[in-house]
Amino acid sequence: MAKMTMVQALNLALKQEMAADDRVVLLGEDVGPDGGVFRVTDGLIDAFGSERVMDTPLAESAIVGMSIGMAIYGLRPVCEIQFSGFSYQAFHQLENHAARMRWRTQGRLSVPLVMRAPYGGGVRALEHHSESREAYWAHTPGLKVVIPSGPRNARALLVSAIRDPDPVIFYEAKALYRAFREEVPEAEETMPLGRPQLVREGRDLTMIAYGALVRTALEAAEQLKGLDGIETEVIDLLTLAPLDQELLAASLRKTGRAVVVHEAPRSFGPGAEIVCRLLEEAFYYLEAPPVRVAGFDVHPPYFSRERWYMPDVRRIVEAARRTCSG
Amino acid sequence: MPRHRLVVPDTVEYLSILDHQGNLDQELEPHLGDEQLIELYRAMLLGRRFDERMLDLQRQGRIGTFPPIKGQEAAQMGAIINLRPSDWFVPSFREVAAELWRGRSPESVLLYYNGFNEGTLLPAGQRDLPMAVPVGSQILHAVGLGRAAGYRGTDEVVLCFFGDGATSEGDFHEGLNFAAVYRTPVIFVCQNNQWAISTPLKKQTATANLALKALAYGMPGIQVDGNDVLAVYSATREAVERARNGGGPTLIECITYRIMMHTTADDPKRYRTEEEVAVWQERDPLTRFAAYLQRRGTLDADRRDQLEAEVLAQIQAAVERAEQQMAELGEPLALFEHLYADLPPNLRAQREELRTTLAAADKEVRHG
Numbered sequence: 001m002a003k004m005t006m007v008q009a010l011n012l013a014l015k016q017e018m019a020a021d022d023r024v025v026l027l028g029e030d031v032g033p034d035g036g037v038f039r040v041t042d043g044l045i046d047a048f049g050s051e052r053v054m055d056t057p058l059a060e061s062a063i064v065g066m067s068i069g070m071a072i073y074g075l076r077p078v079c080e081i082q083f084s085g086f087s088y089q090a091f092h093q094l095e096n097h098a099a100r101m102r103w104r105t106q107g108r109l110s111v112p113l114v115m116r117a118p119y120g121g122g123v124r125a126l127e128h129h130s131e132s133r134e135a136y137w138a139h140t141p142g143l144k145v146v147i148p149s150g151p152r153n154a155r156a157l158l159v160s161a162i163r164d165p166d167p168v169i170f171y172e173a174k175a176l177y178r179a180f181r182e183e184v185p186e187a188e189e190t191m192p193l194g195r196p197q198l199v200r201e202g203r204d205l206t207m208i209a210y211g212a213l214v215r216t217a218l219e220a221a222e223q224l225k226g227l228d229g230i231e232t233e234v235i236d237l238l239t240l241a242p243l244d245q246e247l248l249a250a251s252l253r254k255t256g257r258a259v260v261v262h263e264a265p266r267s268f269g270p271g272a273e274i275v276c277r278l279l280e281e282a283f284y285y286l287e288a289p290p291v292r293v294a295g296f297d298v299h300p301p302y303f304s305r306e307r308w309y310m311p312d313v314r315r316i317v318e319a320a321r322r323t324c325s326g
Numbered sequence: 327m328p329r330h331r332l333v334v335p336d337t338v339e340y341l342s343i344l345d346h347q348g349n350l351d352q353e354l355e356p357h358l359g360d361e362q363l364i365e366l367y368r369a370m371l372l373g374r375r376f377d378e379r380m381l382d383l384q385r386q387g388r389i390g391t392f393p394p395i396k397g398q399e400a401a402q403m404g405a406i407i408n409l410r411p412s413d414w415f416v417p418s419f420r421e422v423a424a425e426l427w428r429g430r431s432p433e434s435v436l437l438y439y440n441g442f443n444e445g446t447l448l449p450a451g452q453r454d455l456p457m458a459v460p461v462g463s464q465i466l467h468a469v470g471l472g473r474a475a476g477y478r479g480t481d482e483v484v485l486c487f488f489g490d491g492a493t494s495e496g497d498f499h500e501g502l503n504f505a506a507v508y509r510t511p512v513i514f515v516c517q518n519n520q521w522a523i524s525t526p527l528k529k530q531t532a533t534a535n536l537a538l539k540a541l542a543y544g545m546p547g548i549q550v551d552g553n554d555v556l557a558v559y560s561a562t563r564e565a566v567e568r569a570r571n572g573g574g575p576t577l578i579e580c581i582t583y584r585i586m587m588h589t590t591a592d593d594p595k596r597y598r599t600e601e602e603v604a605v606w607q608e609r610d611p612l613t614r615f616a617a618y619l620q621r622r623g624t625l626d627a628d629r630r631d632q633l634e635a636e637v638l639a640q641i642q643a644a645v646e647r648a649e650q651q652m653a654e655l656g657e658p659l660a661l662f663e664h665l666y667a668d669l670p671p672n673l674r675a676q677r678e679e680l681r682t683t684l685a686a687a688d689k690e691v692r693h694g
Contacts, residue, residue, distance in 0.1 A: 025477065051477060052477075054508075056504070057500075057503055057504060057507055059496075059500040059503070059504070061466065061496060061497055061500055062466050062469070062497070062500035062501060062503070062504045064466075065463065065465075065466025065467060065469070065470065065497060065500070065501070066466050066467075066469050066470035066473060066504055067470060068466065068467050068470055069466065069467035069468060069469060069470020069471040069472070069473065069474065070470040070471070070473055070474040070477075071470070072455065072467065072470070072471065073414075073470070073471050073474035073475070073478075074474070075474050075477065077470075089496075092460060092463065093463065093466065093497075096458075096459075096460045096463055097458070097460075097463060097464075097467065101456075102664045102665065102666070102667070103443070103663075103664045103665050104443065104446050104456050105446055105447070105448060105456050105664075106443070106444065106446055106447045106663075106664055107663070107664040108447065108448050108450070108452075109448075109455070109456075110667065141665055142665050142666065144666075164667075165666075165667035166666050166667055194670060242666070242670030242671070242672055242673070243672065244670075244671060244672075245672075246671075
């Protein structure tokens with residue numbers, strides 16, 4: 001198996017899906033000869049031509065709105081928004097139309113589009129380039145929100161997202177794009193949407209994370225073991241909506257303690273929903289109040305102060321020790 | 327350094343075939359047979375009478391808020407009759423006459439406006455989008471459909487409706503730009519009914535007219551008398567043919583007027599005068615078309631009465647069917663259907679929650 005970065009793995013997913021299904025088309029700003037600003041679509045215009053890899057004018061609402069029309073017609077558009085911070089200009093198309101079309105037509109029309117967008121901090125980017133606002137999408141009935149945490153699951157989840165009959169917001173942590181390589185099989189691989197994964201077993205504490213922070217959580221788990229002998233179970237959510245709490249609750253019943261980690265602002269963020277579900281499902285198993293380690297309720301700081309905003313190993317370890325000490 | 331006038335080769339035309347009294351410009355008369363003309367008249371009449379009946383029903387509390395179409399029947403029907411069934415129809419929210427022409431049942435319209443999402447059900451295989459409430463947002467879907475048609479190598483076209491207010495939305499500008507760049511087969515029909523709720527056209531745009539906005543995007547634009555069904559038909563026909571032959575999109579501005587309120591929740595007396603309305607009532611598209619048909623010898627008083635009776639009977643039957651369906655539909659558990667292709671576990675749980683609530687409420691009614 002070849003070792004790939006997440007960018008290469010995503011490229012492989014797109015390339016194979018396009019080869020297998022001529023309904024799959026790509027569109028977005030600079031996705032053609034330039035290969036996208038992060039090069040995820042690199043070389044695809046050479047392989048599939050400009051009819052299938054469409055460089056669009058600069059207009060996010062139109063990119064998504066046009067994708068809705070193409071999806072209704074039966075194509076499988078995968079549109080790229082260069083940075084999630086610019087996806088808000090397409091918000092109303094997703095909220096008002098993509099998320100509702102199946103519902104408002106009693107299942108006659110559906111919108112099987114994927115909106116890919118790099119999200120989150122960690123690469124010292126410009127203003128408006130580091131937001132982690134996935135809660136906006138997860139709050140919208142009818143949308144699915146998928147966030148991979150590494151090359152291999154990014155490839156498999158993107159294939160599944162493209163084949164999914166519903167609109168999928170596919171958030172790619174740009175901190176992960178080239179952070180590390182992983183073995184990715186050439187042969188087709190898919191992963192079910194809406195199914196979290198246990199990535200580390202433990203008996204003392206449940207840690208729930210997604211995207212770039214799964215790796216941070218795993219590092220924290222390692223430190224906790226070394227420092228305090230705390231055995232941490234780490235769950236990678238992979239899909240934020242629809243959110244499946246079964247695995248999460250089962251883990252909490254075992255450990256009695258939970259820490260939820262995300263980059264999104266803390267208030268009304270995904271952590272609030274996850275903790276609430278844990279309380280509903282496994283309240284009587286709790287040994288201590290669940291804790292959120294999240295971004296502060298401020299806009300992501302400009303790059304030199306960015307590291308004080310994003311949850312890091314130190315903050316996660318501190319929170320975990322606090323919740324385990326009671 | 328030079329400073330000189332740029333040559334802008336494009337222009338927009340204004341087209342009118344029937345004047346306000348229904349007098350014909352014979353040179354411009356389109357080739358429509360008697361049967362087609364009667365069919366067109368009947369469709370406009372159905373739109374008008376159904377609209378009037380809906381207003382009565384709304385005032386009686388038998389349906390909810392809706393946007394009346396009165397006065398805009400020509401702008402809708404003149405355009406829509408150019409579509410083949412395999413073409414795509416993308417409405418905004420004031421195209422009931424065109425929707426009925428495309429095969430939507432009047433009872434589904436009543437169901438929808440009474441709050442039953444079952445009323446959104448379109449005929450199977452119909453290439454129509456459901457109405458779009460967010461102003462102008464559907465324009466982009468039309469462009470996507472046109473792009474997909476191009477990708478599939480078909481000769482299908484897309485007819486997209488919107489109002490004058492929509493031309494201020496970003497989606498209008500993005501949509502027309504994309505349509506022209508990709509040369510999509512989309513006909514953009516702007517029903518300029520002069521008012522976006524209480525905002526008059528002169529406060530909506532600083533351009534001399536809306537048709538000329540087409541020039542900024544690199545597509546043909548034309549302004550037509552939107553209360554003249556023959557003018558709307560001819561302009562749309564030309565645009566449809568151009569689109570079908572690979573000539574790309576067209577913007578058609580139909581000058582028309584919303585005789586009634588924006589929606590039944592609106593009171594137009596707050597922002598416009600009765601004198602203004604009276605002027606437009608004299609330009610009624612239906613009486614004008616009837617006058618033309620009468621002069622042509624296509625429609626006499628008897629036939630007119632017969633059509634009137636037919637249409638009223640059709641509407642009455644639809645109202646009765648709709649009210650029966652509403653009584654039968656009952657439980658709102660259908661709210662959970664069709665949100666996703668497969669219902670996720672948390673929604674299954676929420677559906678059960680509602681089912682329990684409904685059962686408890688039933689019990690209360692029975693025992694309380």
